[in-house]
Amino acid sequence: MSEAIAYSGMLLILGAFMLETRNILDSKNWIYLTMMALGSGLLAIRALMIEEWAFLILEVVWCLAAVIALVGLSSISNEN
Numbered sequence: 001m002s003e004a005i006a007y008s009g010m011l012l013i014l015g016a017f018m019l020e021t022r023n024i025l026d027s028k029n030w031i032y033l034t035m036m037a038l039g040s041g042l043l044a045i046r047a048l049m050i051e052e053w054a055f056l057i058l059e060v061v062w063c064l065a066a067v068i069a070l071v072g073l074s075s076i077s078n079e080n
Helices: 002-021 028-047 053-079
Strands: none
Touching: 002 053, 028 053
């Protein structure tokens, strides 16, 4: 189960990055940010399960950054 969580998170993050570097998605696009939030969230869960504390901190901060950006996008679209 732990491996499935890790691979799912990794695929989401790498997929988002590959789409962004090929100019298919913008890094401020809600799909990109959602993929990053979900991927880093899954990797944070995996890091917690295997007690990798430095990796857990990295993934939690990465996930929070993506979620904050998503909230920012939502508030901008609500203003328009």
